[in-house]
Amino acid sequence: MNGGQAGDAGQPLLLGVRHHGPGSARAVRAALEASRPRVVLVEGPPEADPLVPLAASEDMRPPVALLAHAVDEPGRSAFWPLAAFSPEWVALRWALEHGVPARFIDLPAAHTLAWERDEEDEEDTDEQDGDGGDKDGEEGGTDAGAGEQDAPGEDVRVDPLGVLAGTAGYDDAERWWEDVVEHRGAGKGDALAPFTALEEAMTALRETYGSGGYRRDLIREAHMRLRIRDARREFGDGVAVVCGAWHVPALRRRTGVTADRALLKGLPKVKTDVTWVPWTHRRLSRAGGYGAGIASPGWYAHLFAAPDRPVERWLTKVAGLLRAEDRTVSPGHVIEAVRLAETLAALRGRPLPGLGEATDAVRAVMCEGSDVPLALVRDRLVVGDVLGEVPDTVPAVPLQRDLERTQRRLRLGPEAAERELDLDLREDTGAERSRLLHRLRLLGIDWGRPAASRPGTGTFRETWRLRWEPELAVRTAEAGVWGTTVLAAATAKAEADAVTARVLADVTALAEHCLLAALPDALPVVMRVLADRAALDSDVAHLAQALPALVRSLRYGDVRGTDTAALAEVAVGLAERVFVGLPPACAGLDADAAEEMRGHVDAVHGALGLLADVPAARDGRLRARWRAVLRTLSARDTVPGVLRGRAVRLLLDEGELAQDEAARLMGLVLSPGTPPADAAGWIEGFVGGSGGGLLLVHDERLFGLVDRWLTAVPAEAFTDVLPLLRRTFSAYEPGVRRTLGELVRRGPGRRDRTDRAAAGAPGFGPGVDETRADAVSPVLRLLLGPDGDAGTREERVEVRR
C-alpha cells in the first residue's frame, strides 16, 4: 500500500511531499527518475494546465507563483508559489524535460475563489490567501500542540507535522522535519522509501484525526481522486502524483466515483483567470503570504542546490558575505565554525547540523557573539534576495485588468499624446481620478505627472500632465507583484517603501503621498515607521524638515476627509522631539550651519502655526512649549547670533516679548562687548533674509523698534555699528531700501527733506540733486518713449530693476 508499488496493477505512484521542502524535492526527482511515469499529476489548480509548458521557457526563473483571480474581481485571488526547491516545480520540470504531460489535479480555482467569497467569515486567512498552502507542511506552526487533543473533532485543526514531531519527542515540528527528511541528502538505495515511511505516518494520523478539521480537504481530495482516475483511464498505470503528504492516504483510499461526484456537486463557481507571476524569496518567507510561509527559503535553496557538504558550503557563503561587508573572516574562522556546528549538532542529538547550529556557530565564531552582523546574514542568505522571472508571453496580470476597468469607469483613457488635466477634488470623479493617478505614481507607473496648479486655486485643485507611454504597460506588469488591484498594489508598495526608506524625509513624503492616494490601510504602517524613524533620528535638522510636510499632509487630509488622528499624533510627537533636541543642536554652529538651522527654525514655527488648525493637536501646550524653546534659544550665548535674533523676532511676533524688552536685547547684542560678526548675525536674524526688508517696511512696530534703537545709538558708537547694519540692509532689494528711506524721512517730526536718507542706495549721496537729475531726464525720456514722464531717480531705480 505504498509508493513502492507503483508498478503494481491499479496503484498510482503517490509522492507525498512537504511544499517547499528541498529534501522532498530531491526525493521526488529521484522517484520520478526511478519509476519513469507516463504522466505527472501535481496538486494545483487545473485551470493552469495550459500554462504548464511556460515552465520550460528559458525566461522562466523560479521563484514564481501561479496566480488565479476572479475575472470580474481582480482583488479576489490566490497564489501557488513555487521555488526552485519546491517538489511541485521539480515534478513539472521533470515532466517537461522528459516530454511527459503534466497536469494539475486540485480543485479548480473557480471553486476555491467562490468559496472564499461565500464564506469569508467562516474560514480564516489561509483560504483567503490561496489554498496552495497545505496542511502537511508549511503550516507546521499554526496549531502547535494539537497533538494533545485527545478528542479530535471536525472543527479542531490538526497540525500533522506537529503531531508527528511530538510523537518523535521533538518540541519543534520544523526541526523534526529537517532531521527526518530534509537533511537526509540525496537518497541512496530505494528512491521510494522516504515516501513509504511518510505515507505510513500520515495514514496513522488520518486514521486518528480524519480530515483534521480541514473540511474542504475532503472535497479537494474527492476531486483529486477523480482526476487521477481520469489519468489512469488515459495512461494506464504509469501515473505519478505529487501532492501534500497529508492527502496521500485519502488519495490511496478506494471510494466510489459516485460518492466523489456527489461531494463535488453544486459547488459555487466564479469565472477565473490564471497566470504566472514572478515571486521572491522574501515573499516565500513571509508568514501569512500563503499558508504559513517558510522561514528560511535561502537556506532551503542552498540545501537543494548544494551537491554535497551543505554546512561547509553554507558557512563559506556566510564568510564571503561578511567579508564583503568588511569584516575580517578568515578560512580559519570557517573551519572553526564548521567544527562548532558539527559538535553542537551532536550535543543536541541531531544527525546533521541544521540552520540553527550553523547560525549559532556563525554568531560565536565569526560575529563575536553579536547579533548585528547576524541580521545581515539572515536577510541576505537565510531569506535571500532572489527574484523570479516570467516570460513576456504569460497572460496579463489582474492588476492590468483592474487598471483598465478603473480607467473605463473614470472615463480617463490612456492616450499617447500629452494633455493637461485639471481636477476639482471636491467632485467625486475629480477626487477619484486624482487618487488613481497618485496610486499609479506610487507604483512607479508615471502616467500622470503633477504640474504646478494655477496659482490661487487652493488645495482643492490639482493639475496633471498625462501621457501614456508603451513602457508603462511593462511597468504595470511588473507592479503586478504587489497586488491584484491598483489599490491593493499601491498599499503594499507604500508599506514596503516605508520599511525600506533611508531617511526620515522620505517617509514623511510617503505619508503625504498615502493621503493623496487615499491609502488608509498603508497609513498605519507608514506612521509606525515614521514614528520609529523620528524616535531614532538624532539629527534635529531631519526632524525639522519632516515636520512641515507632515503638517501639510494633515491639512490635505482635512480637505479630503481622511482620518488624520494618527497623523496628528505623530506630528505632535515629532514636534516634541524637535523641542527637546533643538537647543543643544543650535550650540556652536558655524555660519553656514547656523543659516541652515534658521531655515529649520522658521519652518518649524510655520508648521506649528498650521498645526494650530488641527483639533487633535494639543495646540495650546505645544505653542507654549515652543515659546519656551525660543526663549532658551534667545538667551543662550553659545547659540549663533543669527538664531538668537530670529528667536527674539519670532517671540516678538508671538506677542511673547514686550517691545522694550526686545529693544533691550537688541541694544545688548549691538553693544561693544559683542563680537561684530555675532552682532551682525543677530540683526540679520532679526530683520534680515528674504522678506525681512519688506516686513520692516510694512510692520511699523518693528520699524519703530529698529528706528528708535538706531537713533539712541550715541554718535561716537554709530560708526562702529554702521558696518554691521550695512551688512543686513545692503542685502535688501533696492526698492525696499528706497521705501525704507522714504519711511525714515517721513517719520514723525522728520519733515525735513534734507534729513539723511539713512539707507540710500549704496554709492549715492543723500537726497536728490535736482540739477544733476534734470541733466539726465531728457535721455531717459528718449529711452522710455514719449509717454514716459520718468525723470526722477525713483523711476530710474525702477527701470534698473
Added chain:
Amino acid sequence: MSASAEPTSVDPRRNGSVPADTGTVRADTLRPHAEHAFADELAALAAQDDRPRPARWRLSPWAVATYLLGGTLPDGTVVTPKYVGPRRVVEVAVTTLATDRALLLLGVPGTAKTWVSEHLAAAVSGDSTLLVQGTAGTPEEAIRYGWNYARLLAHGPSRDALVPSPVMRAMAEGRTARVEELTRIPADVQDSLITILSEKTLPIPELGQEVQAVRGFNLIATANDRDRGVNELSSALRRRFNTVVLPLPESPEAEVDIVTRRVEQIGRSLDLPAVPDGVDEIRRVVTVFRELRDGVTADGRTKLKSPSGTLSTAEAISVVMGGLALAAHFGDGVLRAGDVAAGVLGAVVRDPAADRVVWQEYLETVVRERDGWSDFYRACREAGA
C-alpha cells in the same frame, strides 16, 4: 613580586599539582567553590554519565550542559539549574570547550558571566580555582610564570625556582583555566595569551624549556562588552576565541525579581531598615532601564533612543540601593519616586550632551503620558533641572 601578583586563592597549592581536595573545605567558608558546593550533583552526574568524554573531562559535554541547565537524572537525582537563560548559550559554550577552542563570555555587568565560567570549569575539570583576575595591573607573570627570587638567587634558574601561573598549571595538567575581566588587562599582557591559545605551548626561554599543553586544557575568559575605558582585544586574540554573549534577563518580571532579591540581600548586610512597598518603585526603575536599553517602550509601540550607558541590571540594583538609603535615612522610610530619580538620571546621563537629549525625550514623550507616573515625571524634572 611575582608571588604577590598571584591570586592568593591558588597560592597554597602552587607547587603541587594535586587538584583541590574536597576534604579540606571548612564548613564556615564564606563562599565555597562551585565544585564543592555542588559536589553531590557532580558526583551523581559523573556516575550516570555514559556518553563519551573528551580527554581529561570529568563529564561528557551532555552532562556538563545538564549540570548548568538543570534536569533530572535517570536515578531521580535532581540537578538544579545553575544558569537560567537561553539553552543555546550554554550549548554553544560547552560545545566550544569540547572543540578545543577558547571561550569568551561577554555581557554587561550582572549577566552571570563569572558564575557561568566558574561552573563550566567545575563541571569540565572539577576545579574552578585556576583563576587569573584581570585588573589594570595584571602583570605578564600572572598569565605566564614568575620566579621565586630567593630560590633563583640561591640555586640559579631551574624549574624549582619557577612559580607557574594558573594558566601554566592548567596547561600542564590538562585543565580549564579562567581569566576574569580579560579586557581590563593591559593589551600587551593580553597578547601573551596568543601563543598559549594558538601554539598550545608556553616557552620558558630562561631555561630553554617549554610547557606544552596536554589534552583537556582550555581557557574561559569573561569580559564586559559595553564597558568603557577598557583594553579592546586585539584582533589576533579575538580570532582565537569563540564568543558567547550572555543576554540580559528576558522578561521584566525576571529582572524585577533579581533586583528585589539582590537589594534585600545587600540591604540586610548593610543593616538598612527594611522598606515596605518598594516593589512598585523597583518595577519602575527596571522598566525605565529596560525601555532605554532596548530602545523601545514596554508595550512595543514606541521606539526610543538608547543612551550611551550600559543600564545593566547591576546598575538598577545600585540605583535602588541608593534610593533605599535615601528613603531610610532622610525620607519617611518609604521608597518614593524622588528617592530614585537622581540615581536614574545619573545612570542614564553618562554623556552630558547626547544622553541628556535622550533622557529628556524619554521624559517628555513617554513618562509624561504614562498613567500613574506623574510623581516620577515630576521628580525627574526636578532632578534634571
